[in-house]
Amino acid sequence: MSHFDAQRAAMVQEQLEGRNIYDQRVLTAMRKIPRERFVDEAMRERAYEDAPLPIGSGQTISQPYMVARMCELGRFEGSERVLEIGAGSGYQTAVLCELARSVYAVEVRPELGYAALRRLATLGYHNVEIGVFDGSCGWPDKAPFDVILVAAGAPQIPPLLVDQLAESGRLIIPVGPRQGQRLAVVTRKGEEFSTEWTTPCTFVDLVGRFGWGGDGPGRA
Numbered sequence: 001m002s003h004f005d006a007q008r009a010a011m012v013q014e015q016l017e018g019r020n021i022y023d024q025r026v027l028t029a030m031r032k033i034p035r036e037r038f039v040d041e042a043m044r045e046r047a048y049e050d051a052p053l054p055i056g057s058g059q060t061i062s063q064p065y066m067v068a069r070m071c072e073l074g075r076f077e078g079s080e081r082v083l084e085i086g087a088g089s090g091y092q093t094a095v096l097c098e099l100a101r102s103v104y105a106v107e108v109r110p111e112l113g114y115a116a117l118r119r120l121a122t123l124g125y126h127n128v129e130i131g132v133f134d135g136s137c138g139w140p141d142k143a144p145f146d147v148i149l150v151a152a153g154a155p156q157i158p159p160l161l162v163d164q165l166a167e168s169g170r171l172i173i174p175v176g177p178r179q180g181q182r183l184a185v186v187t188r189k190g191e192e193f194s195t196e197w198t199t200p201c202t203f204v205d206l207v208g209r210f211g212w213g214g215d216g217p218g219r220a
């Protein structure tokens, strides 16, 4: 067992199970995926810290707990088509590849998107496509999605993401001011949408048309 395997087991036990993450499929996926492979060489020894870490381009790999929490809110059973906005390092993308049938991941920064694609291929994940473009408008060609998960903080709920939900689909997205957001869960039932406001969190900015600096109320 490498020291990373021991750190990974401790992370799942202390940071996830210890904070009431109950979804066994999420716990199993995060016990398996080598998080140290999703950060730069110089950052490897810190890969299992209880915090986000820099991945270059001013962005971060999300805190393990936040990845687990978002995935748990997705209530995956294994047959879903999922859209992820903000692939970043590709770590959460790998977790989603373990939880869902097919993963469509979008990353607006090309250097991060292509690095994530290479890592996922090296680790043998083939049920994923990565798009490099502004994901605040979703991925209309691939819609509808059973779950849409956004890993960057938005000033508002992007309307085009809601439109791309399948029946009973769920959108999980951090929404609110830059200093602190809440994970919103929007659920579709026919043409009705209900929103539940859950865990407080702080994510890096969602950019693009419906992010910060776009044409919505989040104009910077």
Ligand code: SAH
Binding pocket: 055, 059, 060, 061, 062, 085, 086, 087, 088, 089, 090, 091, 092, 093, 106, 107, 108, 109, 112, 133, 134, 135, 136, 151, 152, 204, 205, 206, 207, 208, 209, 211
């Ligand atoms: N889950 C990722 C989080 C990365 S941080 C991880 O753990 O590595 C959020 C990412 O969202 C950044 O890589 C950023 O470039 C990306 N992002 C921000 N706005 C975006 C947009 N409009 N479309 C796609 N990606 C976006």
